[in-house]
Amino acid sequence: MARDREGGTREQGTGKRNDPTRVVLRGGRVVDPSQRLDATGDLVLSDGKVENFWRAGDTTYGDDYRVVDCDGLVVSPGFIDVHCHLREPGREDVETIATGARAAAVGGFTAVCAMPNTQPVTDNQAAVGFVLRQGQTANAARVHPIGAISLGQEGKALAEFGEMVGAGAVAVSDDGRPVASAHLMRTALEYARTFGIPVADHCEEPTLAAGGAMNEGIVSARLGLKGIPSEAEEIMVIRDILLARRTGGHVHLCHMSTKGSVELIRWGKERGIRVTAEACPHHLSLTEDVVNGYNTNAKMNPPLRTEEDVEAIRHAVRDGTIDLVATDHAPHHYDEKEREFADAPNGIVGLETALAVVIKWLVRPGIIDLATLVDRMSVSPARTFNLPGGSLRRGAVADVTVFDPDREWTVDPARFASKGRNSPYAGHTLQGIVMCTIVGGRIVHQTAG
Amino acid sequence: MTAPLGKDLLALEPLTPEQIRLILDTAEPFKEISERAIKKVPTLRGSTIVNLFFEASTRTRISFEFAEKRLSADTVNVGASGSSVTKGETLVDTARNLEAMRIDMVVIRHSASGAAQFLAERIESNVINAGDGTHEHPTQGLLDLLTLRDHFGTLEGRRVCICGDVLHSRVARSNIWGLKKLGAQVGVCGPRSLLPNAVSELGVEVFDRIEAAIEWAEALNVLRLQLERMQGGYIPSLREYNRVFGVTRERLERAPRDILILHPGPMNRGVEIDSDVADGPHSVILEQVTNGVAVRMAVLYLLAGGPPELAEAAKGGSDR
Numbered sequence: 227m228a229r230d231r232e233g234g235t236r237e238q239g240t241g242k243r244n245d246p247t248r249v250v251l252r253g254g255r256v257v258d259p260s261q262r263l264d265a266t267g268d269l270v271l272s273d274g275k276v277e278n279f280w281r282a283g284d285t286t287y288g289d290d291y292r293v294v295d296c297d298g299l300v301v302s303p304g305f306i307d308v309h310c311h312l313r314e315p316g317r318e319d320v321e322t323i324a325t326g327a328r329a330a331a332v333g334g335f336t337a338v339c340a341m342p343n344t345q346p347v348t349d350n351q352a353a354v355g356f357v358l359r360q361g362q363t364a365n366a367a368r369v370h371p372i373g374a375i376s377l378g379q380e381g382k383a384l385a386e387f388g389e390m391v392g393a394g395a396v397a398v399s400d401d402g403r404p405v406a407s408a409h410l411m412r413t414a415l416e417y418a419r420t421f422g423i424p425v426a427d428h429c430e431e432p433t434l435a436a437g438g439a440m441n442e443g444i445v446s447a448r449l450g451l452k453g454i455p456s457e458a459e460e461i462m463v464i465r466d467i468l469l470a471r472r473t474g475g476h477v478h479l480c481h482m483s484t485k486g487s488v489e490l491i492r493w494g495k496e497r498g499i500r501v502t503a504e505a506c507p508h509h510l511s512l513t514e515d516v517v518n519g520y521n522t523n524a525k526m527n528p529p530l531r532t533e534e535d536v537e538a539i540r541h542a543v544r545d546g547t548i549d550l551v552a553t554d555h556a557p558h559h560y561d562e563k564e565r566e567f568a569d570a571p572n573g574i575v576g577l578e579t580a581l582a583v584v585i586k587w588l589v590r591p592g593i594i595d596l597a598t599l600v601d602r603m604s605v606s607p608a609r610t611f612n613l614p615g616g617s618l619r620r621g622a623v624a625d626v627t628v629f630d631p632d633r634e635w636t637v638d639p640a641r642f643a644s645k646g647r648n649s650p651y652a653g654h655t656l657q658g659i660v661m662c663t664i665v666g667g668r669i670v671h672q673t674a675g
Numbered sequence: 676m677t678a679p680l681g682k683d684l685l686a687l688e689p690l691t692p693e694q695i696r697l698i699l700d701t702a703e704p705f706k707e708i709s710e711r712a713i714k715k716v717p718t719l720r721g722s723t724i725v726n727l728f729f730e731a732s733t734r735t736r737i738s739f740e741f742a743e744k745r746l747s748a749d750t751v752n753v754g755a756s757g758s759s760v761t762k763g764e765t766l767v768d769t770a771r772n773l774e775a776m777r778i779d780m781v782v783i784r785h786s787a788s789g790a791a792q793f794l795a796e797r798i799e800s801n802v803i804n805a806g807d808g809t810h811e812h813p814t815q816g817l818l819d820l821l822t823l824r825d826h827f828g829t830l831e832g833r834r835v836c837i838c839g840d841v842l843h844s845r846v847a848r849s850n851i852w853g854l855k856k857l858g859a860q861v862g863v864c865g866p867r868s869l870l871p872n873a874v875s876e877l878g879v880e881v882f883d884r885i886e887a888a889i890e891w892a893e894a895l896n897v898l899r900l901q902l903e904r905m906q907g908g909y910i911p912s913l914r915e916y917n918r919v920f921g922v923t924r925e926r927l928e929r930a931p932r933d934i935l936i937l938h939p940g941p942m943n944r945g946v947e948i949d950s951d952v953a954d955g956p957h958s959v960i961l962e963q964v965t966n967g968v969a970v971r972m973a974v975l976y977l978l979a980g981g982p983p984e985l986a987e988a989a990k991g992g993s994d995r
Contacts, residue, residue: 447871448688450788450810450845455872520789564767566787568808 247667248272250287251628254296258303259601260617269301271624274667278620294669296628299661302600303618304336304625306607309401309426309480309504309552310577312338312369314360315353316345321557321645323360323369326577329555329644330367331671333577334660336625337368337615338555342379343402349374351389358394366670367663368625370613375400375414375425381407384417391421396611399426401480406432408465415475424478424502424611429462429487430454430528439568441514441529449517451567454529456484463487467494467501478610479503481554483528485538492547502610504552505539507576507583508650512536516650522563522570523650526556540587543602544594550606553580557646575639575646582656585631590657596631624667633659680977683795683802686811687852695856699821701973701985702966708745709968719748719979722779727769728805729755729785734940734964735805735815739782742971748780766790767797774798780978783807801978809843814974815939816849818967820857822959823894825966826935830854836862836880836888838922839898839947840869842909846939850896851877864888865898865920868909885920889927894935897922900947913946923949933957940964 251269256279258264267281270291287293312326321329323340330338340357342348348357354371361369373390377383379400387398398418405411405427418425435458440446442453463479467490470477479491482503494501508526513533516524524530542548556573563570584603588594594602604627608616615625636655639647663671679697680690687695708716724743728736736752743750766785773781780801783791788808795802806812820830827833835854841847841863854861855878863870864882874881882888888895900916910916917923927934936948936958944950953960977983 442872444873444876447873447877448848450808450848452809453872520792561765561767565765566785566793567789568787 247274248291249624249664249667249669250291250293251296251301251626251662252293253282254299254301254628256301256618257596257600258618259597260303260605261619263618264597269618269626271626271664271667274624276618276620276622276624279618294628294662299628299630300596301626301628303604303608303616303622304627304663304665305334305581305603306611306613306615307335307338307553307555307577307580308397308550308607308611310338310340310555311343311557311573312340313557314344315356319645320559323357324364324366325643325645326555327361327364327366327369328671329575329577329642331663331665332643332660333579334581334627334629334663335367335577336627336663336665337370337613338577339370339372339396339611341399341401342372342374347374347379348372349377349379349385351386351393354390354393354395366665368665370394370396370611372397372399372426374398375405376410379403381405381410384410384413387417387421387423391423395423396613397424397426397478399428399480401426401428404428404430404432404462408469411466412469412473415469415473415477419473419475422612424476426478426480427462427466428480429459429466431458431461434458434461438529439525440517441531443514443532445514445517449520451517454527456486456531456535459484459528460486460490463490467491467499470494470501471497471499474500476500476502481506481509481528481552482539482548483509483531483535485535488538488542488547491542495547502549503547504550505543505548506552506554507580508574509539510536510543510551511583511587512650520567521650522565522567523574523648523652525567525570525572526554526574527572540593543588544598549602549610551580551584551602552607553577555644557644558648560647563648574648574650575642575644577644578642579637579649579651579656581629581660582635582658583651585658586656589631624664626664627660628662628664629658629660631658633657635659678978678980679983680974682978683791684813684974684978685791685795685802685804687813687816687849687856688811690856692856695817695820695853697983698817698970698973698977699824701977701983702821702969704985705969705972705976706966708972709965714745715747716745717747718976718981719743719746722748722979723777724748724750724780724782724975725773725778726750726752727773727781727783728753729783729790730806732784732805734967735784738964738967739805739971741968742975745968746972746975748975766793770794770797774800780975803974803978806845808845810845811849812845813849814967814971815846816853817974818963818970819850819896819937819939820853821966821970822937822963823935825962826959827893831858833859833894834862834892835859835894835896836864836882836892837896837898838864838885838888838920840900840904841865841874841898842869842871843901843904844898847898851879862888862891866910866916869904885922886926886929889930889934892934893932894937895922896937896939897948899939899941900943902943917946921947921949922952924951924955927952935959937963
């Protein structure tokens with residue numbers, strides 16, 4: 227195996243000059259939990275694949291290789307976001323697949339999964355094909371479409387999973403809306419088994435959550451805002467886990483936000499039920515207190531919860547009860563957020579702050595190490611959604627993220643590549659910045675300095 | 676000079692006990708103005724005030740308007756119907772347009788919690804919250820405090836119970852904060868489905884039975900039960916509400932002491948409060964209305980930069 231070779235004087239080169247697909251990431255700390263690798267050396271990419279990893283040495287490369295100095299930087303398999311909203315088709319004023327894929331690349335994501343709650347809904351093979359094609363022309367992160375569970379996301383009739391998978395869908399979800407009917411959820415889990423895809427559910431019991439604008443608790447009582455109790459999420463979490471047990475289907479639980487959900491997922495996993503779960507950076511870092519002052523950039527669904535919940539989710543990310551981190555990137559036009567709290571839309575942008583938030587709130591306090599970060603943001607998403615990437619093994623697809631885990635920066639939403647500016651981290655100083663994002667061996671993003 | 680209340684009056688929760696006392700003390704001399712034959716002083720002459728009522732209101736709007744007129748301000752009333760709001764104008768655009776007309780103050784009533792703060796953050800004029808959603812109704816809270824203080828002399832250690840739909844009541848929130856800041860003990864009583872789930876974290880006594888609340892309290896502030904709560908599935912019927920939670924003469928007669936009865940209005944007679952209680956000897960409901968004008972005059976005066984000495988002069992030697 228490449229990684230076993232010791233450093234020394236070597237030469238590589240084929241004589242092809244300025245081939246943009248031949249890249250050497252030199253002298254970085256390569257962290258790849260898919261092969262339990264954490265070593266300094268040169269990662270060589272060619273023809274869209276990982277060619278070799280040379281442990282630290284003084285290998286020289288022919289001038290047909292583009293050499294990127296990664297001294298002091300972390301080189302990891304590219305991050306994969308299994309949950310984002312790219313708004314196209316329908317709300318191109320807010321985000322397009324191209325701007326979203328670029329924002330993803332800036333955030334170190336080499337692939338993102340686009341949720342189907344577009345206008346019209348991505349609930350058929352033609353729509354899935356559209357998302358795929360728009361992603362291919364973006365020249366940024368890969369875009370994997372997620373198809374709808376139900377036609378029009380109306381929660382009534384199943385969408386055509388088979389054709390959507392044939393067209394490139396990697397999962398199904400009615401995200402943005404819960405699957406209110408337990409029967410429909412059961413059927414979806416059974417039917418999705420045929421195609422080997424997860425059913426990603428937005429867990430929200432609609433009658434309990436109706437009209438809610440934030441977490442139900444002391445802050446909602448003080449602000450006079452209608453609350454969403456934790457149980458609105460947890461009731462659906464346990465329903466989905468039980469239906470996964472009944473059907474043998476793979477249920478993936480989106481944006482988990484409560485301590486109770488963590489306990490229920492743990493219960494399900496202990497019994498071998500096929501349940502996976504994600505948590506968002508904001509649910510790992512912020513509490514309901516951020517809503518004080520009616521801050522609409524702290525409004526999302528599920529809402530920000532209590533410190534106890536945040537603590538439970540953080541530790542679930544560490545122990546693997548929560549399988550992966552996903553952004554739930556949800557751009558909105560600035561004036562849609564510039565209104566009365568109850569009327570403002572849910573969601574925040576997340577692609578460009580995800581890494582730094584996870585570093586600041588999980589890695590720095592010592593809750594997880596860098597290898598776990600890479601696992602939860604790359605290896606595990608690839609495995610959970612059965613996607614290419616998530617590994618730097620020889621021959622693997624050359625999707626790579628290079629980041630500086632120490633560099634501080636201050637979040638200025640005006641500088642986002644995303645069209646969205648709705649971030650609760652505006653003005654926050656975060657730690658950790660993506661220096662270089664490589665998709666299929668091509669550099670799609672590079673940070674100066 | 677920095678204004679003693681800051682730019683706006685949005686809620687009682689952020690105020691200090693001293694600021695609340697200042698408003699109440701300042702209201703004292705303004706009470707007298709409303710008793711004169713010519714009910715007008717030139718204090719706010721030349722000031723323009725917009726009463727922006729996005730939600731229907733009779734009592735609060737008229738009370739503010741009298742307070743403004745008795746201070747000689749120029750006022751304009753804007754209601755939701757017939758304004759640009761019905762044409763889809765956003766609150767931020769409404770705010771900017773008002774600002775462009777160089778007004779001095781805005782009194783806002785809105786169905787969304789936080790609307791007054793939203794406006795206050797976007798315009799330089801003083802903003803007074805006349806009720807925002809289910810958040811706060813600070814001038815109502817202040818007039819309730821003034822009325823209680825008139826009767827009790829001081830609120831320190833007094834036991835006041837707020838009865839009814841605390842969950843959806845902005846009056847309840849303003850009362851809870853105001854009473855606690857002035858040292859009163861606060862109770863709440865109502866069906867659990869109409870109390871916030873986290874009610875005990877608000878630092879109040881919770882009574883499930885109205886009989887227990889009446890035994891405990893020295894004053895009851897009886898909230899209006901909004902009729903739509905029944906359709907919302909929070910309570911089964913108005914009839915049962917009256918049977919279980921109604922403040923009735925029979926219940927009050929069993930109390931160990933006389934209990935002051937307050938109600939922010941408008942009343943549903945025979946639902947949350949019986950007529951013979953509302954019209955009875957211990958009802959101070961109309962005093963609340965009278966005090967409302969004085970308290971609002973005090974708030975307008977202080978926000979406009981009027982010196983707090985007025986309150987000092989009015990205090991005299993009484994134990995306030």
